[in-house]
Amino acid sequence: MPASYEQAITLTGDLHARPAGALAVAAAKFSSALSLTVGASSADAKSVLGVMGLGATSGQHVTVAAEGSDAEEAVATIVAILAEATRVGA
Amino acid sequence: MSSDATVGIVLVSHSAALAEGAAELAAQISGGTVNIIPAGGTDDGRLGTSAAKVQRAMKLADSGAGVVILPDLGSAVLTVRALLGEAGDLPTRVELADAPFVEGVVAATVTAAGGGDITAVLAAAQEARHARKL
Numbered sequence: 001m002p003a004s005y006e007q008a009i010t011l012t013g014d015l016h017a018r019p020a021g022a023l024a025v026a027a028a029k030f031s032s033a034l035s036l037t038v039g040a041s042s043a044d045a046k047s048v049l050g051v052m053g054l055g056a057t058s059g060q061h062v063t064v065a066a067e068g069s070d071a072e073e074a075v076a077t078i079v080a081i082l083a084e085a086t087r088v089g090a
Numbered sequence: 091m092s093s094d095a096t097v098g099i100v101l102v103s104h105s106a107a108l109a110e111g112a113a114e115l116a117a118q119i120s121g122g123t124v125n126i127i128p129a130g131g132t133d134d135g136r137l138g139t140s141a142a143k144v145q146r147a148m149k150l151a152d153s154g155a156g157v158v159i160l161p162d163l164g165s166a167v168l169t170v171r172a173l174l175g176e177a178g179d180l181p182t183r184v185e186l187a188d189a190p191f192v193e194g195v196v197a198a199t200v201t202a203a204g205g206g207d208i209t210a211v212l213a214a215a216q217e218a219r220h221a222r223k224l
Contacts, residue, residue: 021119021200028204047214048119048200049193049221 005072006065009079011086015056019085024048026077032068034078045078058086097202097211098125098151101195102144102170103162106131112195120199127151139169145177148184156183156208158198158215162191185212193218 027034027045034045038060043050045064056062062082066074099116103109109130116126129147132138144159151157161167170186185208187194194215201214 017115017119017196021196021203022121024200025121025203028201028206046204047197047217047221049197049218053222055224 002068003071004067005075006063007075007079008061008063009082010061011056011058013058013086015086017052020051021048022085023078023081024051026081030070030074032066032071032074034066034074037063095154096124097155097208098153098157099195099198100144100147100151100157100159101128102139102159102166103130104137104139104166108162112192116195116199119196120203124199124202125151125153126199139166141169141173144170144173152182158208158211159184159186160189160191160194160215183208187212187215189215189218193221
């Protein structure tokens, strides 16, 4: 049953290349379409270059949105990666 | 082809250091689960490309799901094309990507790590030319 789901997170650190890679690898395992939106920019969460191109920095709000049969689990997974990867000192 | 095999990547550069550095970077970003084999420089360590190095790298990169080759500049393409042209019986599917070197290997490797097949990995590398840095 296709569903839409989204959740916002405020970054506590900048989104660097390595977490962007981990995020895109994790996103690829879900069948749902997954996007990240920061301000006026959006990227496909499955595209590492798109995620890096957002240039998301500490304090910015990122909205993670998914549409598909595993949307809720996909959003939860990506939000958890963003929270962990941008944790100060990570 | 086994369904859990991962597409391998070969980096063909005129510079051994450039190929090795790009491979190291892509491995870090993609989590280290993909075979990324550098084939840079000539057989005697000068700037240039080596068909023998590329051939060895293709064998090392292959785990059954095919290999995507990324060349850095002009004659790296010629070296790979000549090699693929004369190698009639490759054990695996090999594709030469028309892609920017650094962005291409990062996108290709992350796609391979996420379980993408060779068509998806090749497409990710080639679409990298449209990615904006700023």
